[in-house]
Amino acid sequence: MLIAILAGILFSILLLFIGKWVKTKLQLLPALLPLGLFIYFAQFFPAIAAGEVIEQHYNWVSSFGVNLSFRLDGLAFLFTLLITGIGFLVFLYTSAYLKNNDYLDRFYGYLSIFMAAMLGLVLSDNIMSLFLFWELTSISSFFLIGFNNKSEASRKSALWALGITGIGGLLLLAGAVILGIVADTYTISEMVNQKALIASSPLYILIAIFIFGAAFTKSAQFPFHFWLPGAMKAPTPVSTYLHSATMVKAGVYLLFRLTPVLGDNTFWNTTLMLFGGITMLYAAIHTIFRKDLKGILAYSTISALGILVFLIGLGTKEALLAAAVFILVHALYKATLFLVTGTIDLSTGTRDVSVLAGLKKIMLPVAIAGFLAALSNAGIPSSIGFIGKDLIYEGTLQLPNNVVLLTSLAVITNIFISYAGYLVGVKPFLGKLPERFEMTKTPEIRLWLPPVILASLGIVFGFVPSLIQDSLIKPILSSVAIDASDIHLKIWHGFTPVLALSVTTIVGGLLLYFLLKPTDKLVSFSNKLEVVSPKSIIEKLISLFETFSGWWTRVFQNGYLRNYVSVIIFVAVILMAYRLLQDTSYVIDYSSFSKLTVYEVVVLVIMVGAIFFTIFAKSRLAAVAASGVIGYAICLLFVFYSAPDLAMTQFAIDTLTVILFVLVLYRLPKYLVLSDYKQRIRDGILACSFGGLISVLALEVLAQPVNEEISKFYAENAYILAHGKNVVNVILVDFRGTDTMVEISVLAIAAIGVFALLKLRLRGHEREQK
């Protein structure tokens, strides 16, 4: 199974080498990959139908509980078939759709990576590897949406999609980590056993919120839905594959998968019902304000995703069954409608539904596919859509409360969705062919066969639901721990309330179709409302954030060194003062200190004098000389306190520094007081408080006992191990010899730098200034 998952990634690497041929002769070669995978996964058909679960396990980062465990159960099986099956048709379609595109190989590469990621996502039993594949789908989606990278709108949409789903990915990671900690396992199938533990944990709400965030962003739920219509900038095969049939269902998949872990909880159910309900209605109504075919489909997809989330929120057996069937139903008809749209777009050059008409004369097979998909979409009997819609109504009708509200919500949504289906699948083909389309050529077979296959499947399953009942649908329910043995998918239920609702939906959709014509007026009406849409609100927030960070940068990263120093020191002072004020004893044990002698006091007085002289000197030479005096005073202190080596080094270095300074001094400008009085006072206070803190700190440390272990080691071993009597020297050249060598290299580099700066020849403009 691992090879099957990674095949897409391996293939995309292979494309680097064989890309040129794929663009010319071997256009159909990439389609063999999903076909092969489809056949591979289809082999498991009997096993899954018999209720088996196929598992494979590879250790990966076991110490973190992150492993490559794959689990093929009913739910995963449906998705793998959708991914590879629709994948194959999309690959085939692409070979004609992007026939002369210069980057066809690149496109196939992204598409293959996406397919691999999506397969990994649905097969992962480890929530960490699920996260990994989840992110990979977002990234490949980014490249696919932005495939037409010369268009700014495309790039922007790609960034939006990546941003929104990327945030979702982070939420998923957070949720997964907490879930893993609470359940003490990262394996989803083991979490199911910990359901009670997780539900009683105080972190449950947090986990649920993170998982919701991930699922809602990925599956385009309100208010994160707007990236999906934007993603329609991608070439149509991408919209078909990623943004209707598979990737956007990943959020739904996650919710479905975690239902046995987190479900059956008021918070879980109400939140999902609320968000799903709002999304399905909001997006369904939006479809009447669009006249771009893909725009209409985008909103009807969002609405369908809303229905799925809503059904998972209902959480009853009937609702989950409805969701399981609807995933398949939606994938079949929506992918068809997208492919139909793509073919229309490619042939006529427009997707404006208000001008398209009469195309059945030119592209009869496409028209048939469109009709069949519209049938399934509207839930007309004999299509699988009818079964799906029936199940949705059964799900809402059997609820303990709010039956009327929720059912009417579902009916209204479905009316709009079926309207959208008629608009895309029927309207472009009926009526009189406008003159401008008369010269349109009939599309080639690869552009109409895939939608026809998908649409026919919808009808075949509709007539013979037993085909999918045991093999696909029942195992899905078993995989979320529901007994599915008494389920029967039926075409005819008899005269029940459900049938009445179905009829209402169909009639309502038809009425809307005949009464409402998509016009520019409706489009511009909805554009006016854009101001308050979630997208504009988030855009405003982003621009506010940009303003804020601009201000923040200007204030703190202002390019003045002294401001950086002040800020750092200020913060350090506050932090240190806070700590020191809390537990400082302020008891100074003078008895432990050595006694004062006259010459020490004299040295200190000289030093203090030199310090003040350095600060306030009016001439640069005087300041440099005074700083030299400070150095010599310290040198004397080293002499007093048993550090002859230090004294010698300090003396030599100090002398050299002063000489160097004096040598370059005469070249420099006048020594001026550049800052004003206030500024100097402020800096003075800051510097003094920091200095004061250092003094207090030093005294505090002096009050603590000293640890002499290291010194003792050197004192005892300097002669015995290293045969040197000056312990400081032995430490430097023997025990820490490597350090010293590196230090010497630093000096050598500095020397080279100095030499280079001195010898550097001025170039053109510099010489002129000279």
Add this chain to the structure above:
Amino acid sequence: MEFLLAIITGLLYAAGLYMMMRRSLVKLILGLIIIGNGANLLIFLLGRITKGSPPIIGEHEKLLSDIYADPVPQALILTAIVISFGLQSFAIILVKRAYKVVKTDDLDKMKATDEEV
């Protein structure tokens, strides 16, 4: 004595910082030198100071005994002094060089990266 040394270490820090917050490049380097001295003195002081017994093993002995000044801080400071000299010399030459090009040692006038300063 330790008390006075602690005070003077603080004073060195304060003076160094004050100089670093000035606008002149030369003052900045002086500030760096002073604060470096302060840091050396702080390390020295915190390693405890001992009078008249340098960490040198006597003529006929094999190890340090009795009271001796801690050799570890001394080794650290020695390194620090030498390294800071590398930094200072480079900085001083850099100032000279920078002045040649931009004709100022005012840090505020060196902010722009363009050639017209």
